[in-house]
Amino acid sequence: MGIIFRLYQASKDVEELEILLKEMKESCQDNSSSQVMLVHLWVVVTVLGVLYYTWRFFRTRLLKSLTHTSTSDTVVSGELVPATTDDAGSSTPLPNPNTLPNPITIPKPITIPKPITIPKPTIPNPTGYGVFVANVPTLCRYRTVNQLLKKSGGLIKFIMPRRRRGHRRYGFAIFKNKDYERRALMLNGHVLTGPRGETPQKMVVEPAYKQVLIDDAKPKVKPPVQNAQQHGKPQILGNKKCVLKHYNTKGYWVV
Structure with a gap:
């Protein structure tokens, strides 16, 4: 437990962590069970990293949900209009549907007329x-x-x-x-x-x-x-x- 506490304190400062690793390496070289200590060290570091990133992930999700619920409804000209939030977290209210311009009328597709089939001219017999x-x-x-x-x-x-x-x-x-x-x-x-x-x-x-x-x-x-x-x-x-x-x-x- 003492090693874990020292690792937790050393994680805040890189120099202390390097010193601790050097001491552990020297002690492991002298100790016959140095390999067992290295395995324990890597297990502890891995567990700490997983816990840290898990806590960071849930923290960001919680903050986003709180900011979204606080700015979900904004008052615009006396009416409630739902707001949208971008990736940065800033909310932009939607425009009032009563003040929207006229909807755009999509023109109908142009129907191309069929080509006129000109009948072949019949050459009359000039002399008969x-x-x-x-x-x-x-x-x-x-x-x-x-x-x-x-x-x-x-x-x-x-x-x-x-x-x-x-x-x-x-x-x-x-x-x-x-x-x-x-x-x-x-x-x-x-x-x-x-x-x-x-x-x-x-x-x-x-x-x-x-x-x-x-x-x-x-x-x-x-x-x-x-x-x-x-x-x-x-x-x-x-x-x-x-x-x-x-x-x-x-x-x-x-x-």
Whole structure:
């Protein structure tokens, strides 16, 4: 107990503690039980350190709790307003809620409009002519292309014949017809066909829109309007069965 009391007194002064440690070290060297004394010394120092730091920790917590309770309520303009304390312990009263400014209105998020999808422009046909691959043996019944253009009454605008696959001849025909997609032209009783003999899809339309061009070389068949028995009956015209309705001035049979 004497050693503990001396250590407690020496803890207040560093020089006394050094002197005490030197004396204990010298005595331990002489004593046979010096190792036991050193162990006791370190145990005592450890216990004292733990007690000291524990007391310091609880002391600071107690002081903070006391200062917080003493400044928890402060009077501001006749009303109790809770106060806040910072780390240093100083209390700052909160502002009066009655004197607070207007709350900040958060603006609504901007809604980005969807991009406008512009439709692709449809390029109009400026000339109103339709291009088809025509069967040249059907078109070239006349000796010259000019004769064929003249006989067509302006329906066929341009023909460019060409030779392919030996003796078979084909060519392009440009028809002066704005609504050519709805119509099919029959020249000399033959439907204009493609290179392989098929009818183009644009020319396969309703029979009411078909036009038949009568060949001037053949005798023209007058429409049987006066004969009631033949009117409205199928007539054979250029290997095609057609019901003749009326005959126009340009030489077309409308079927």
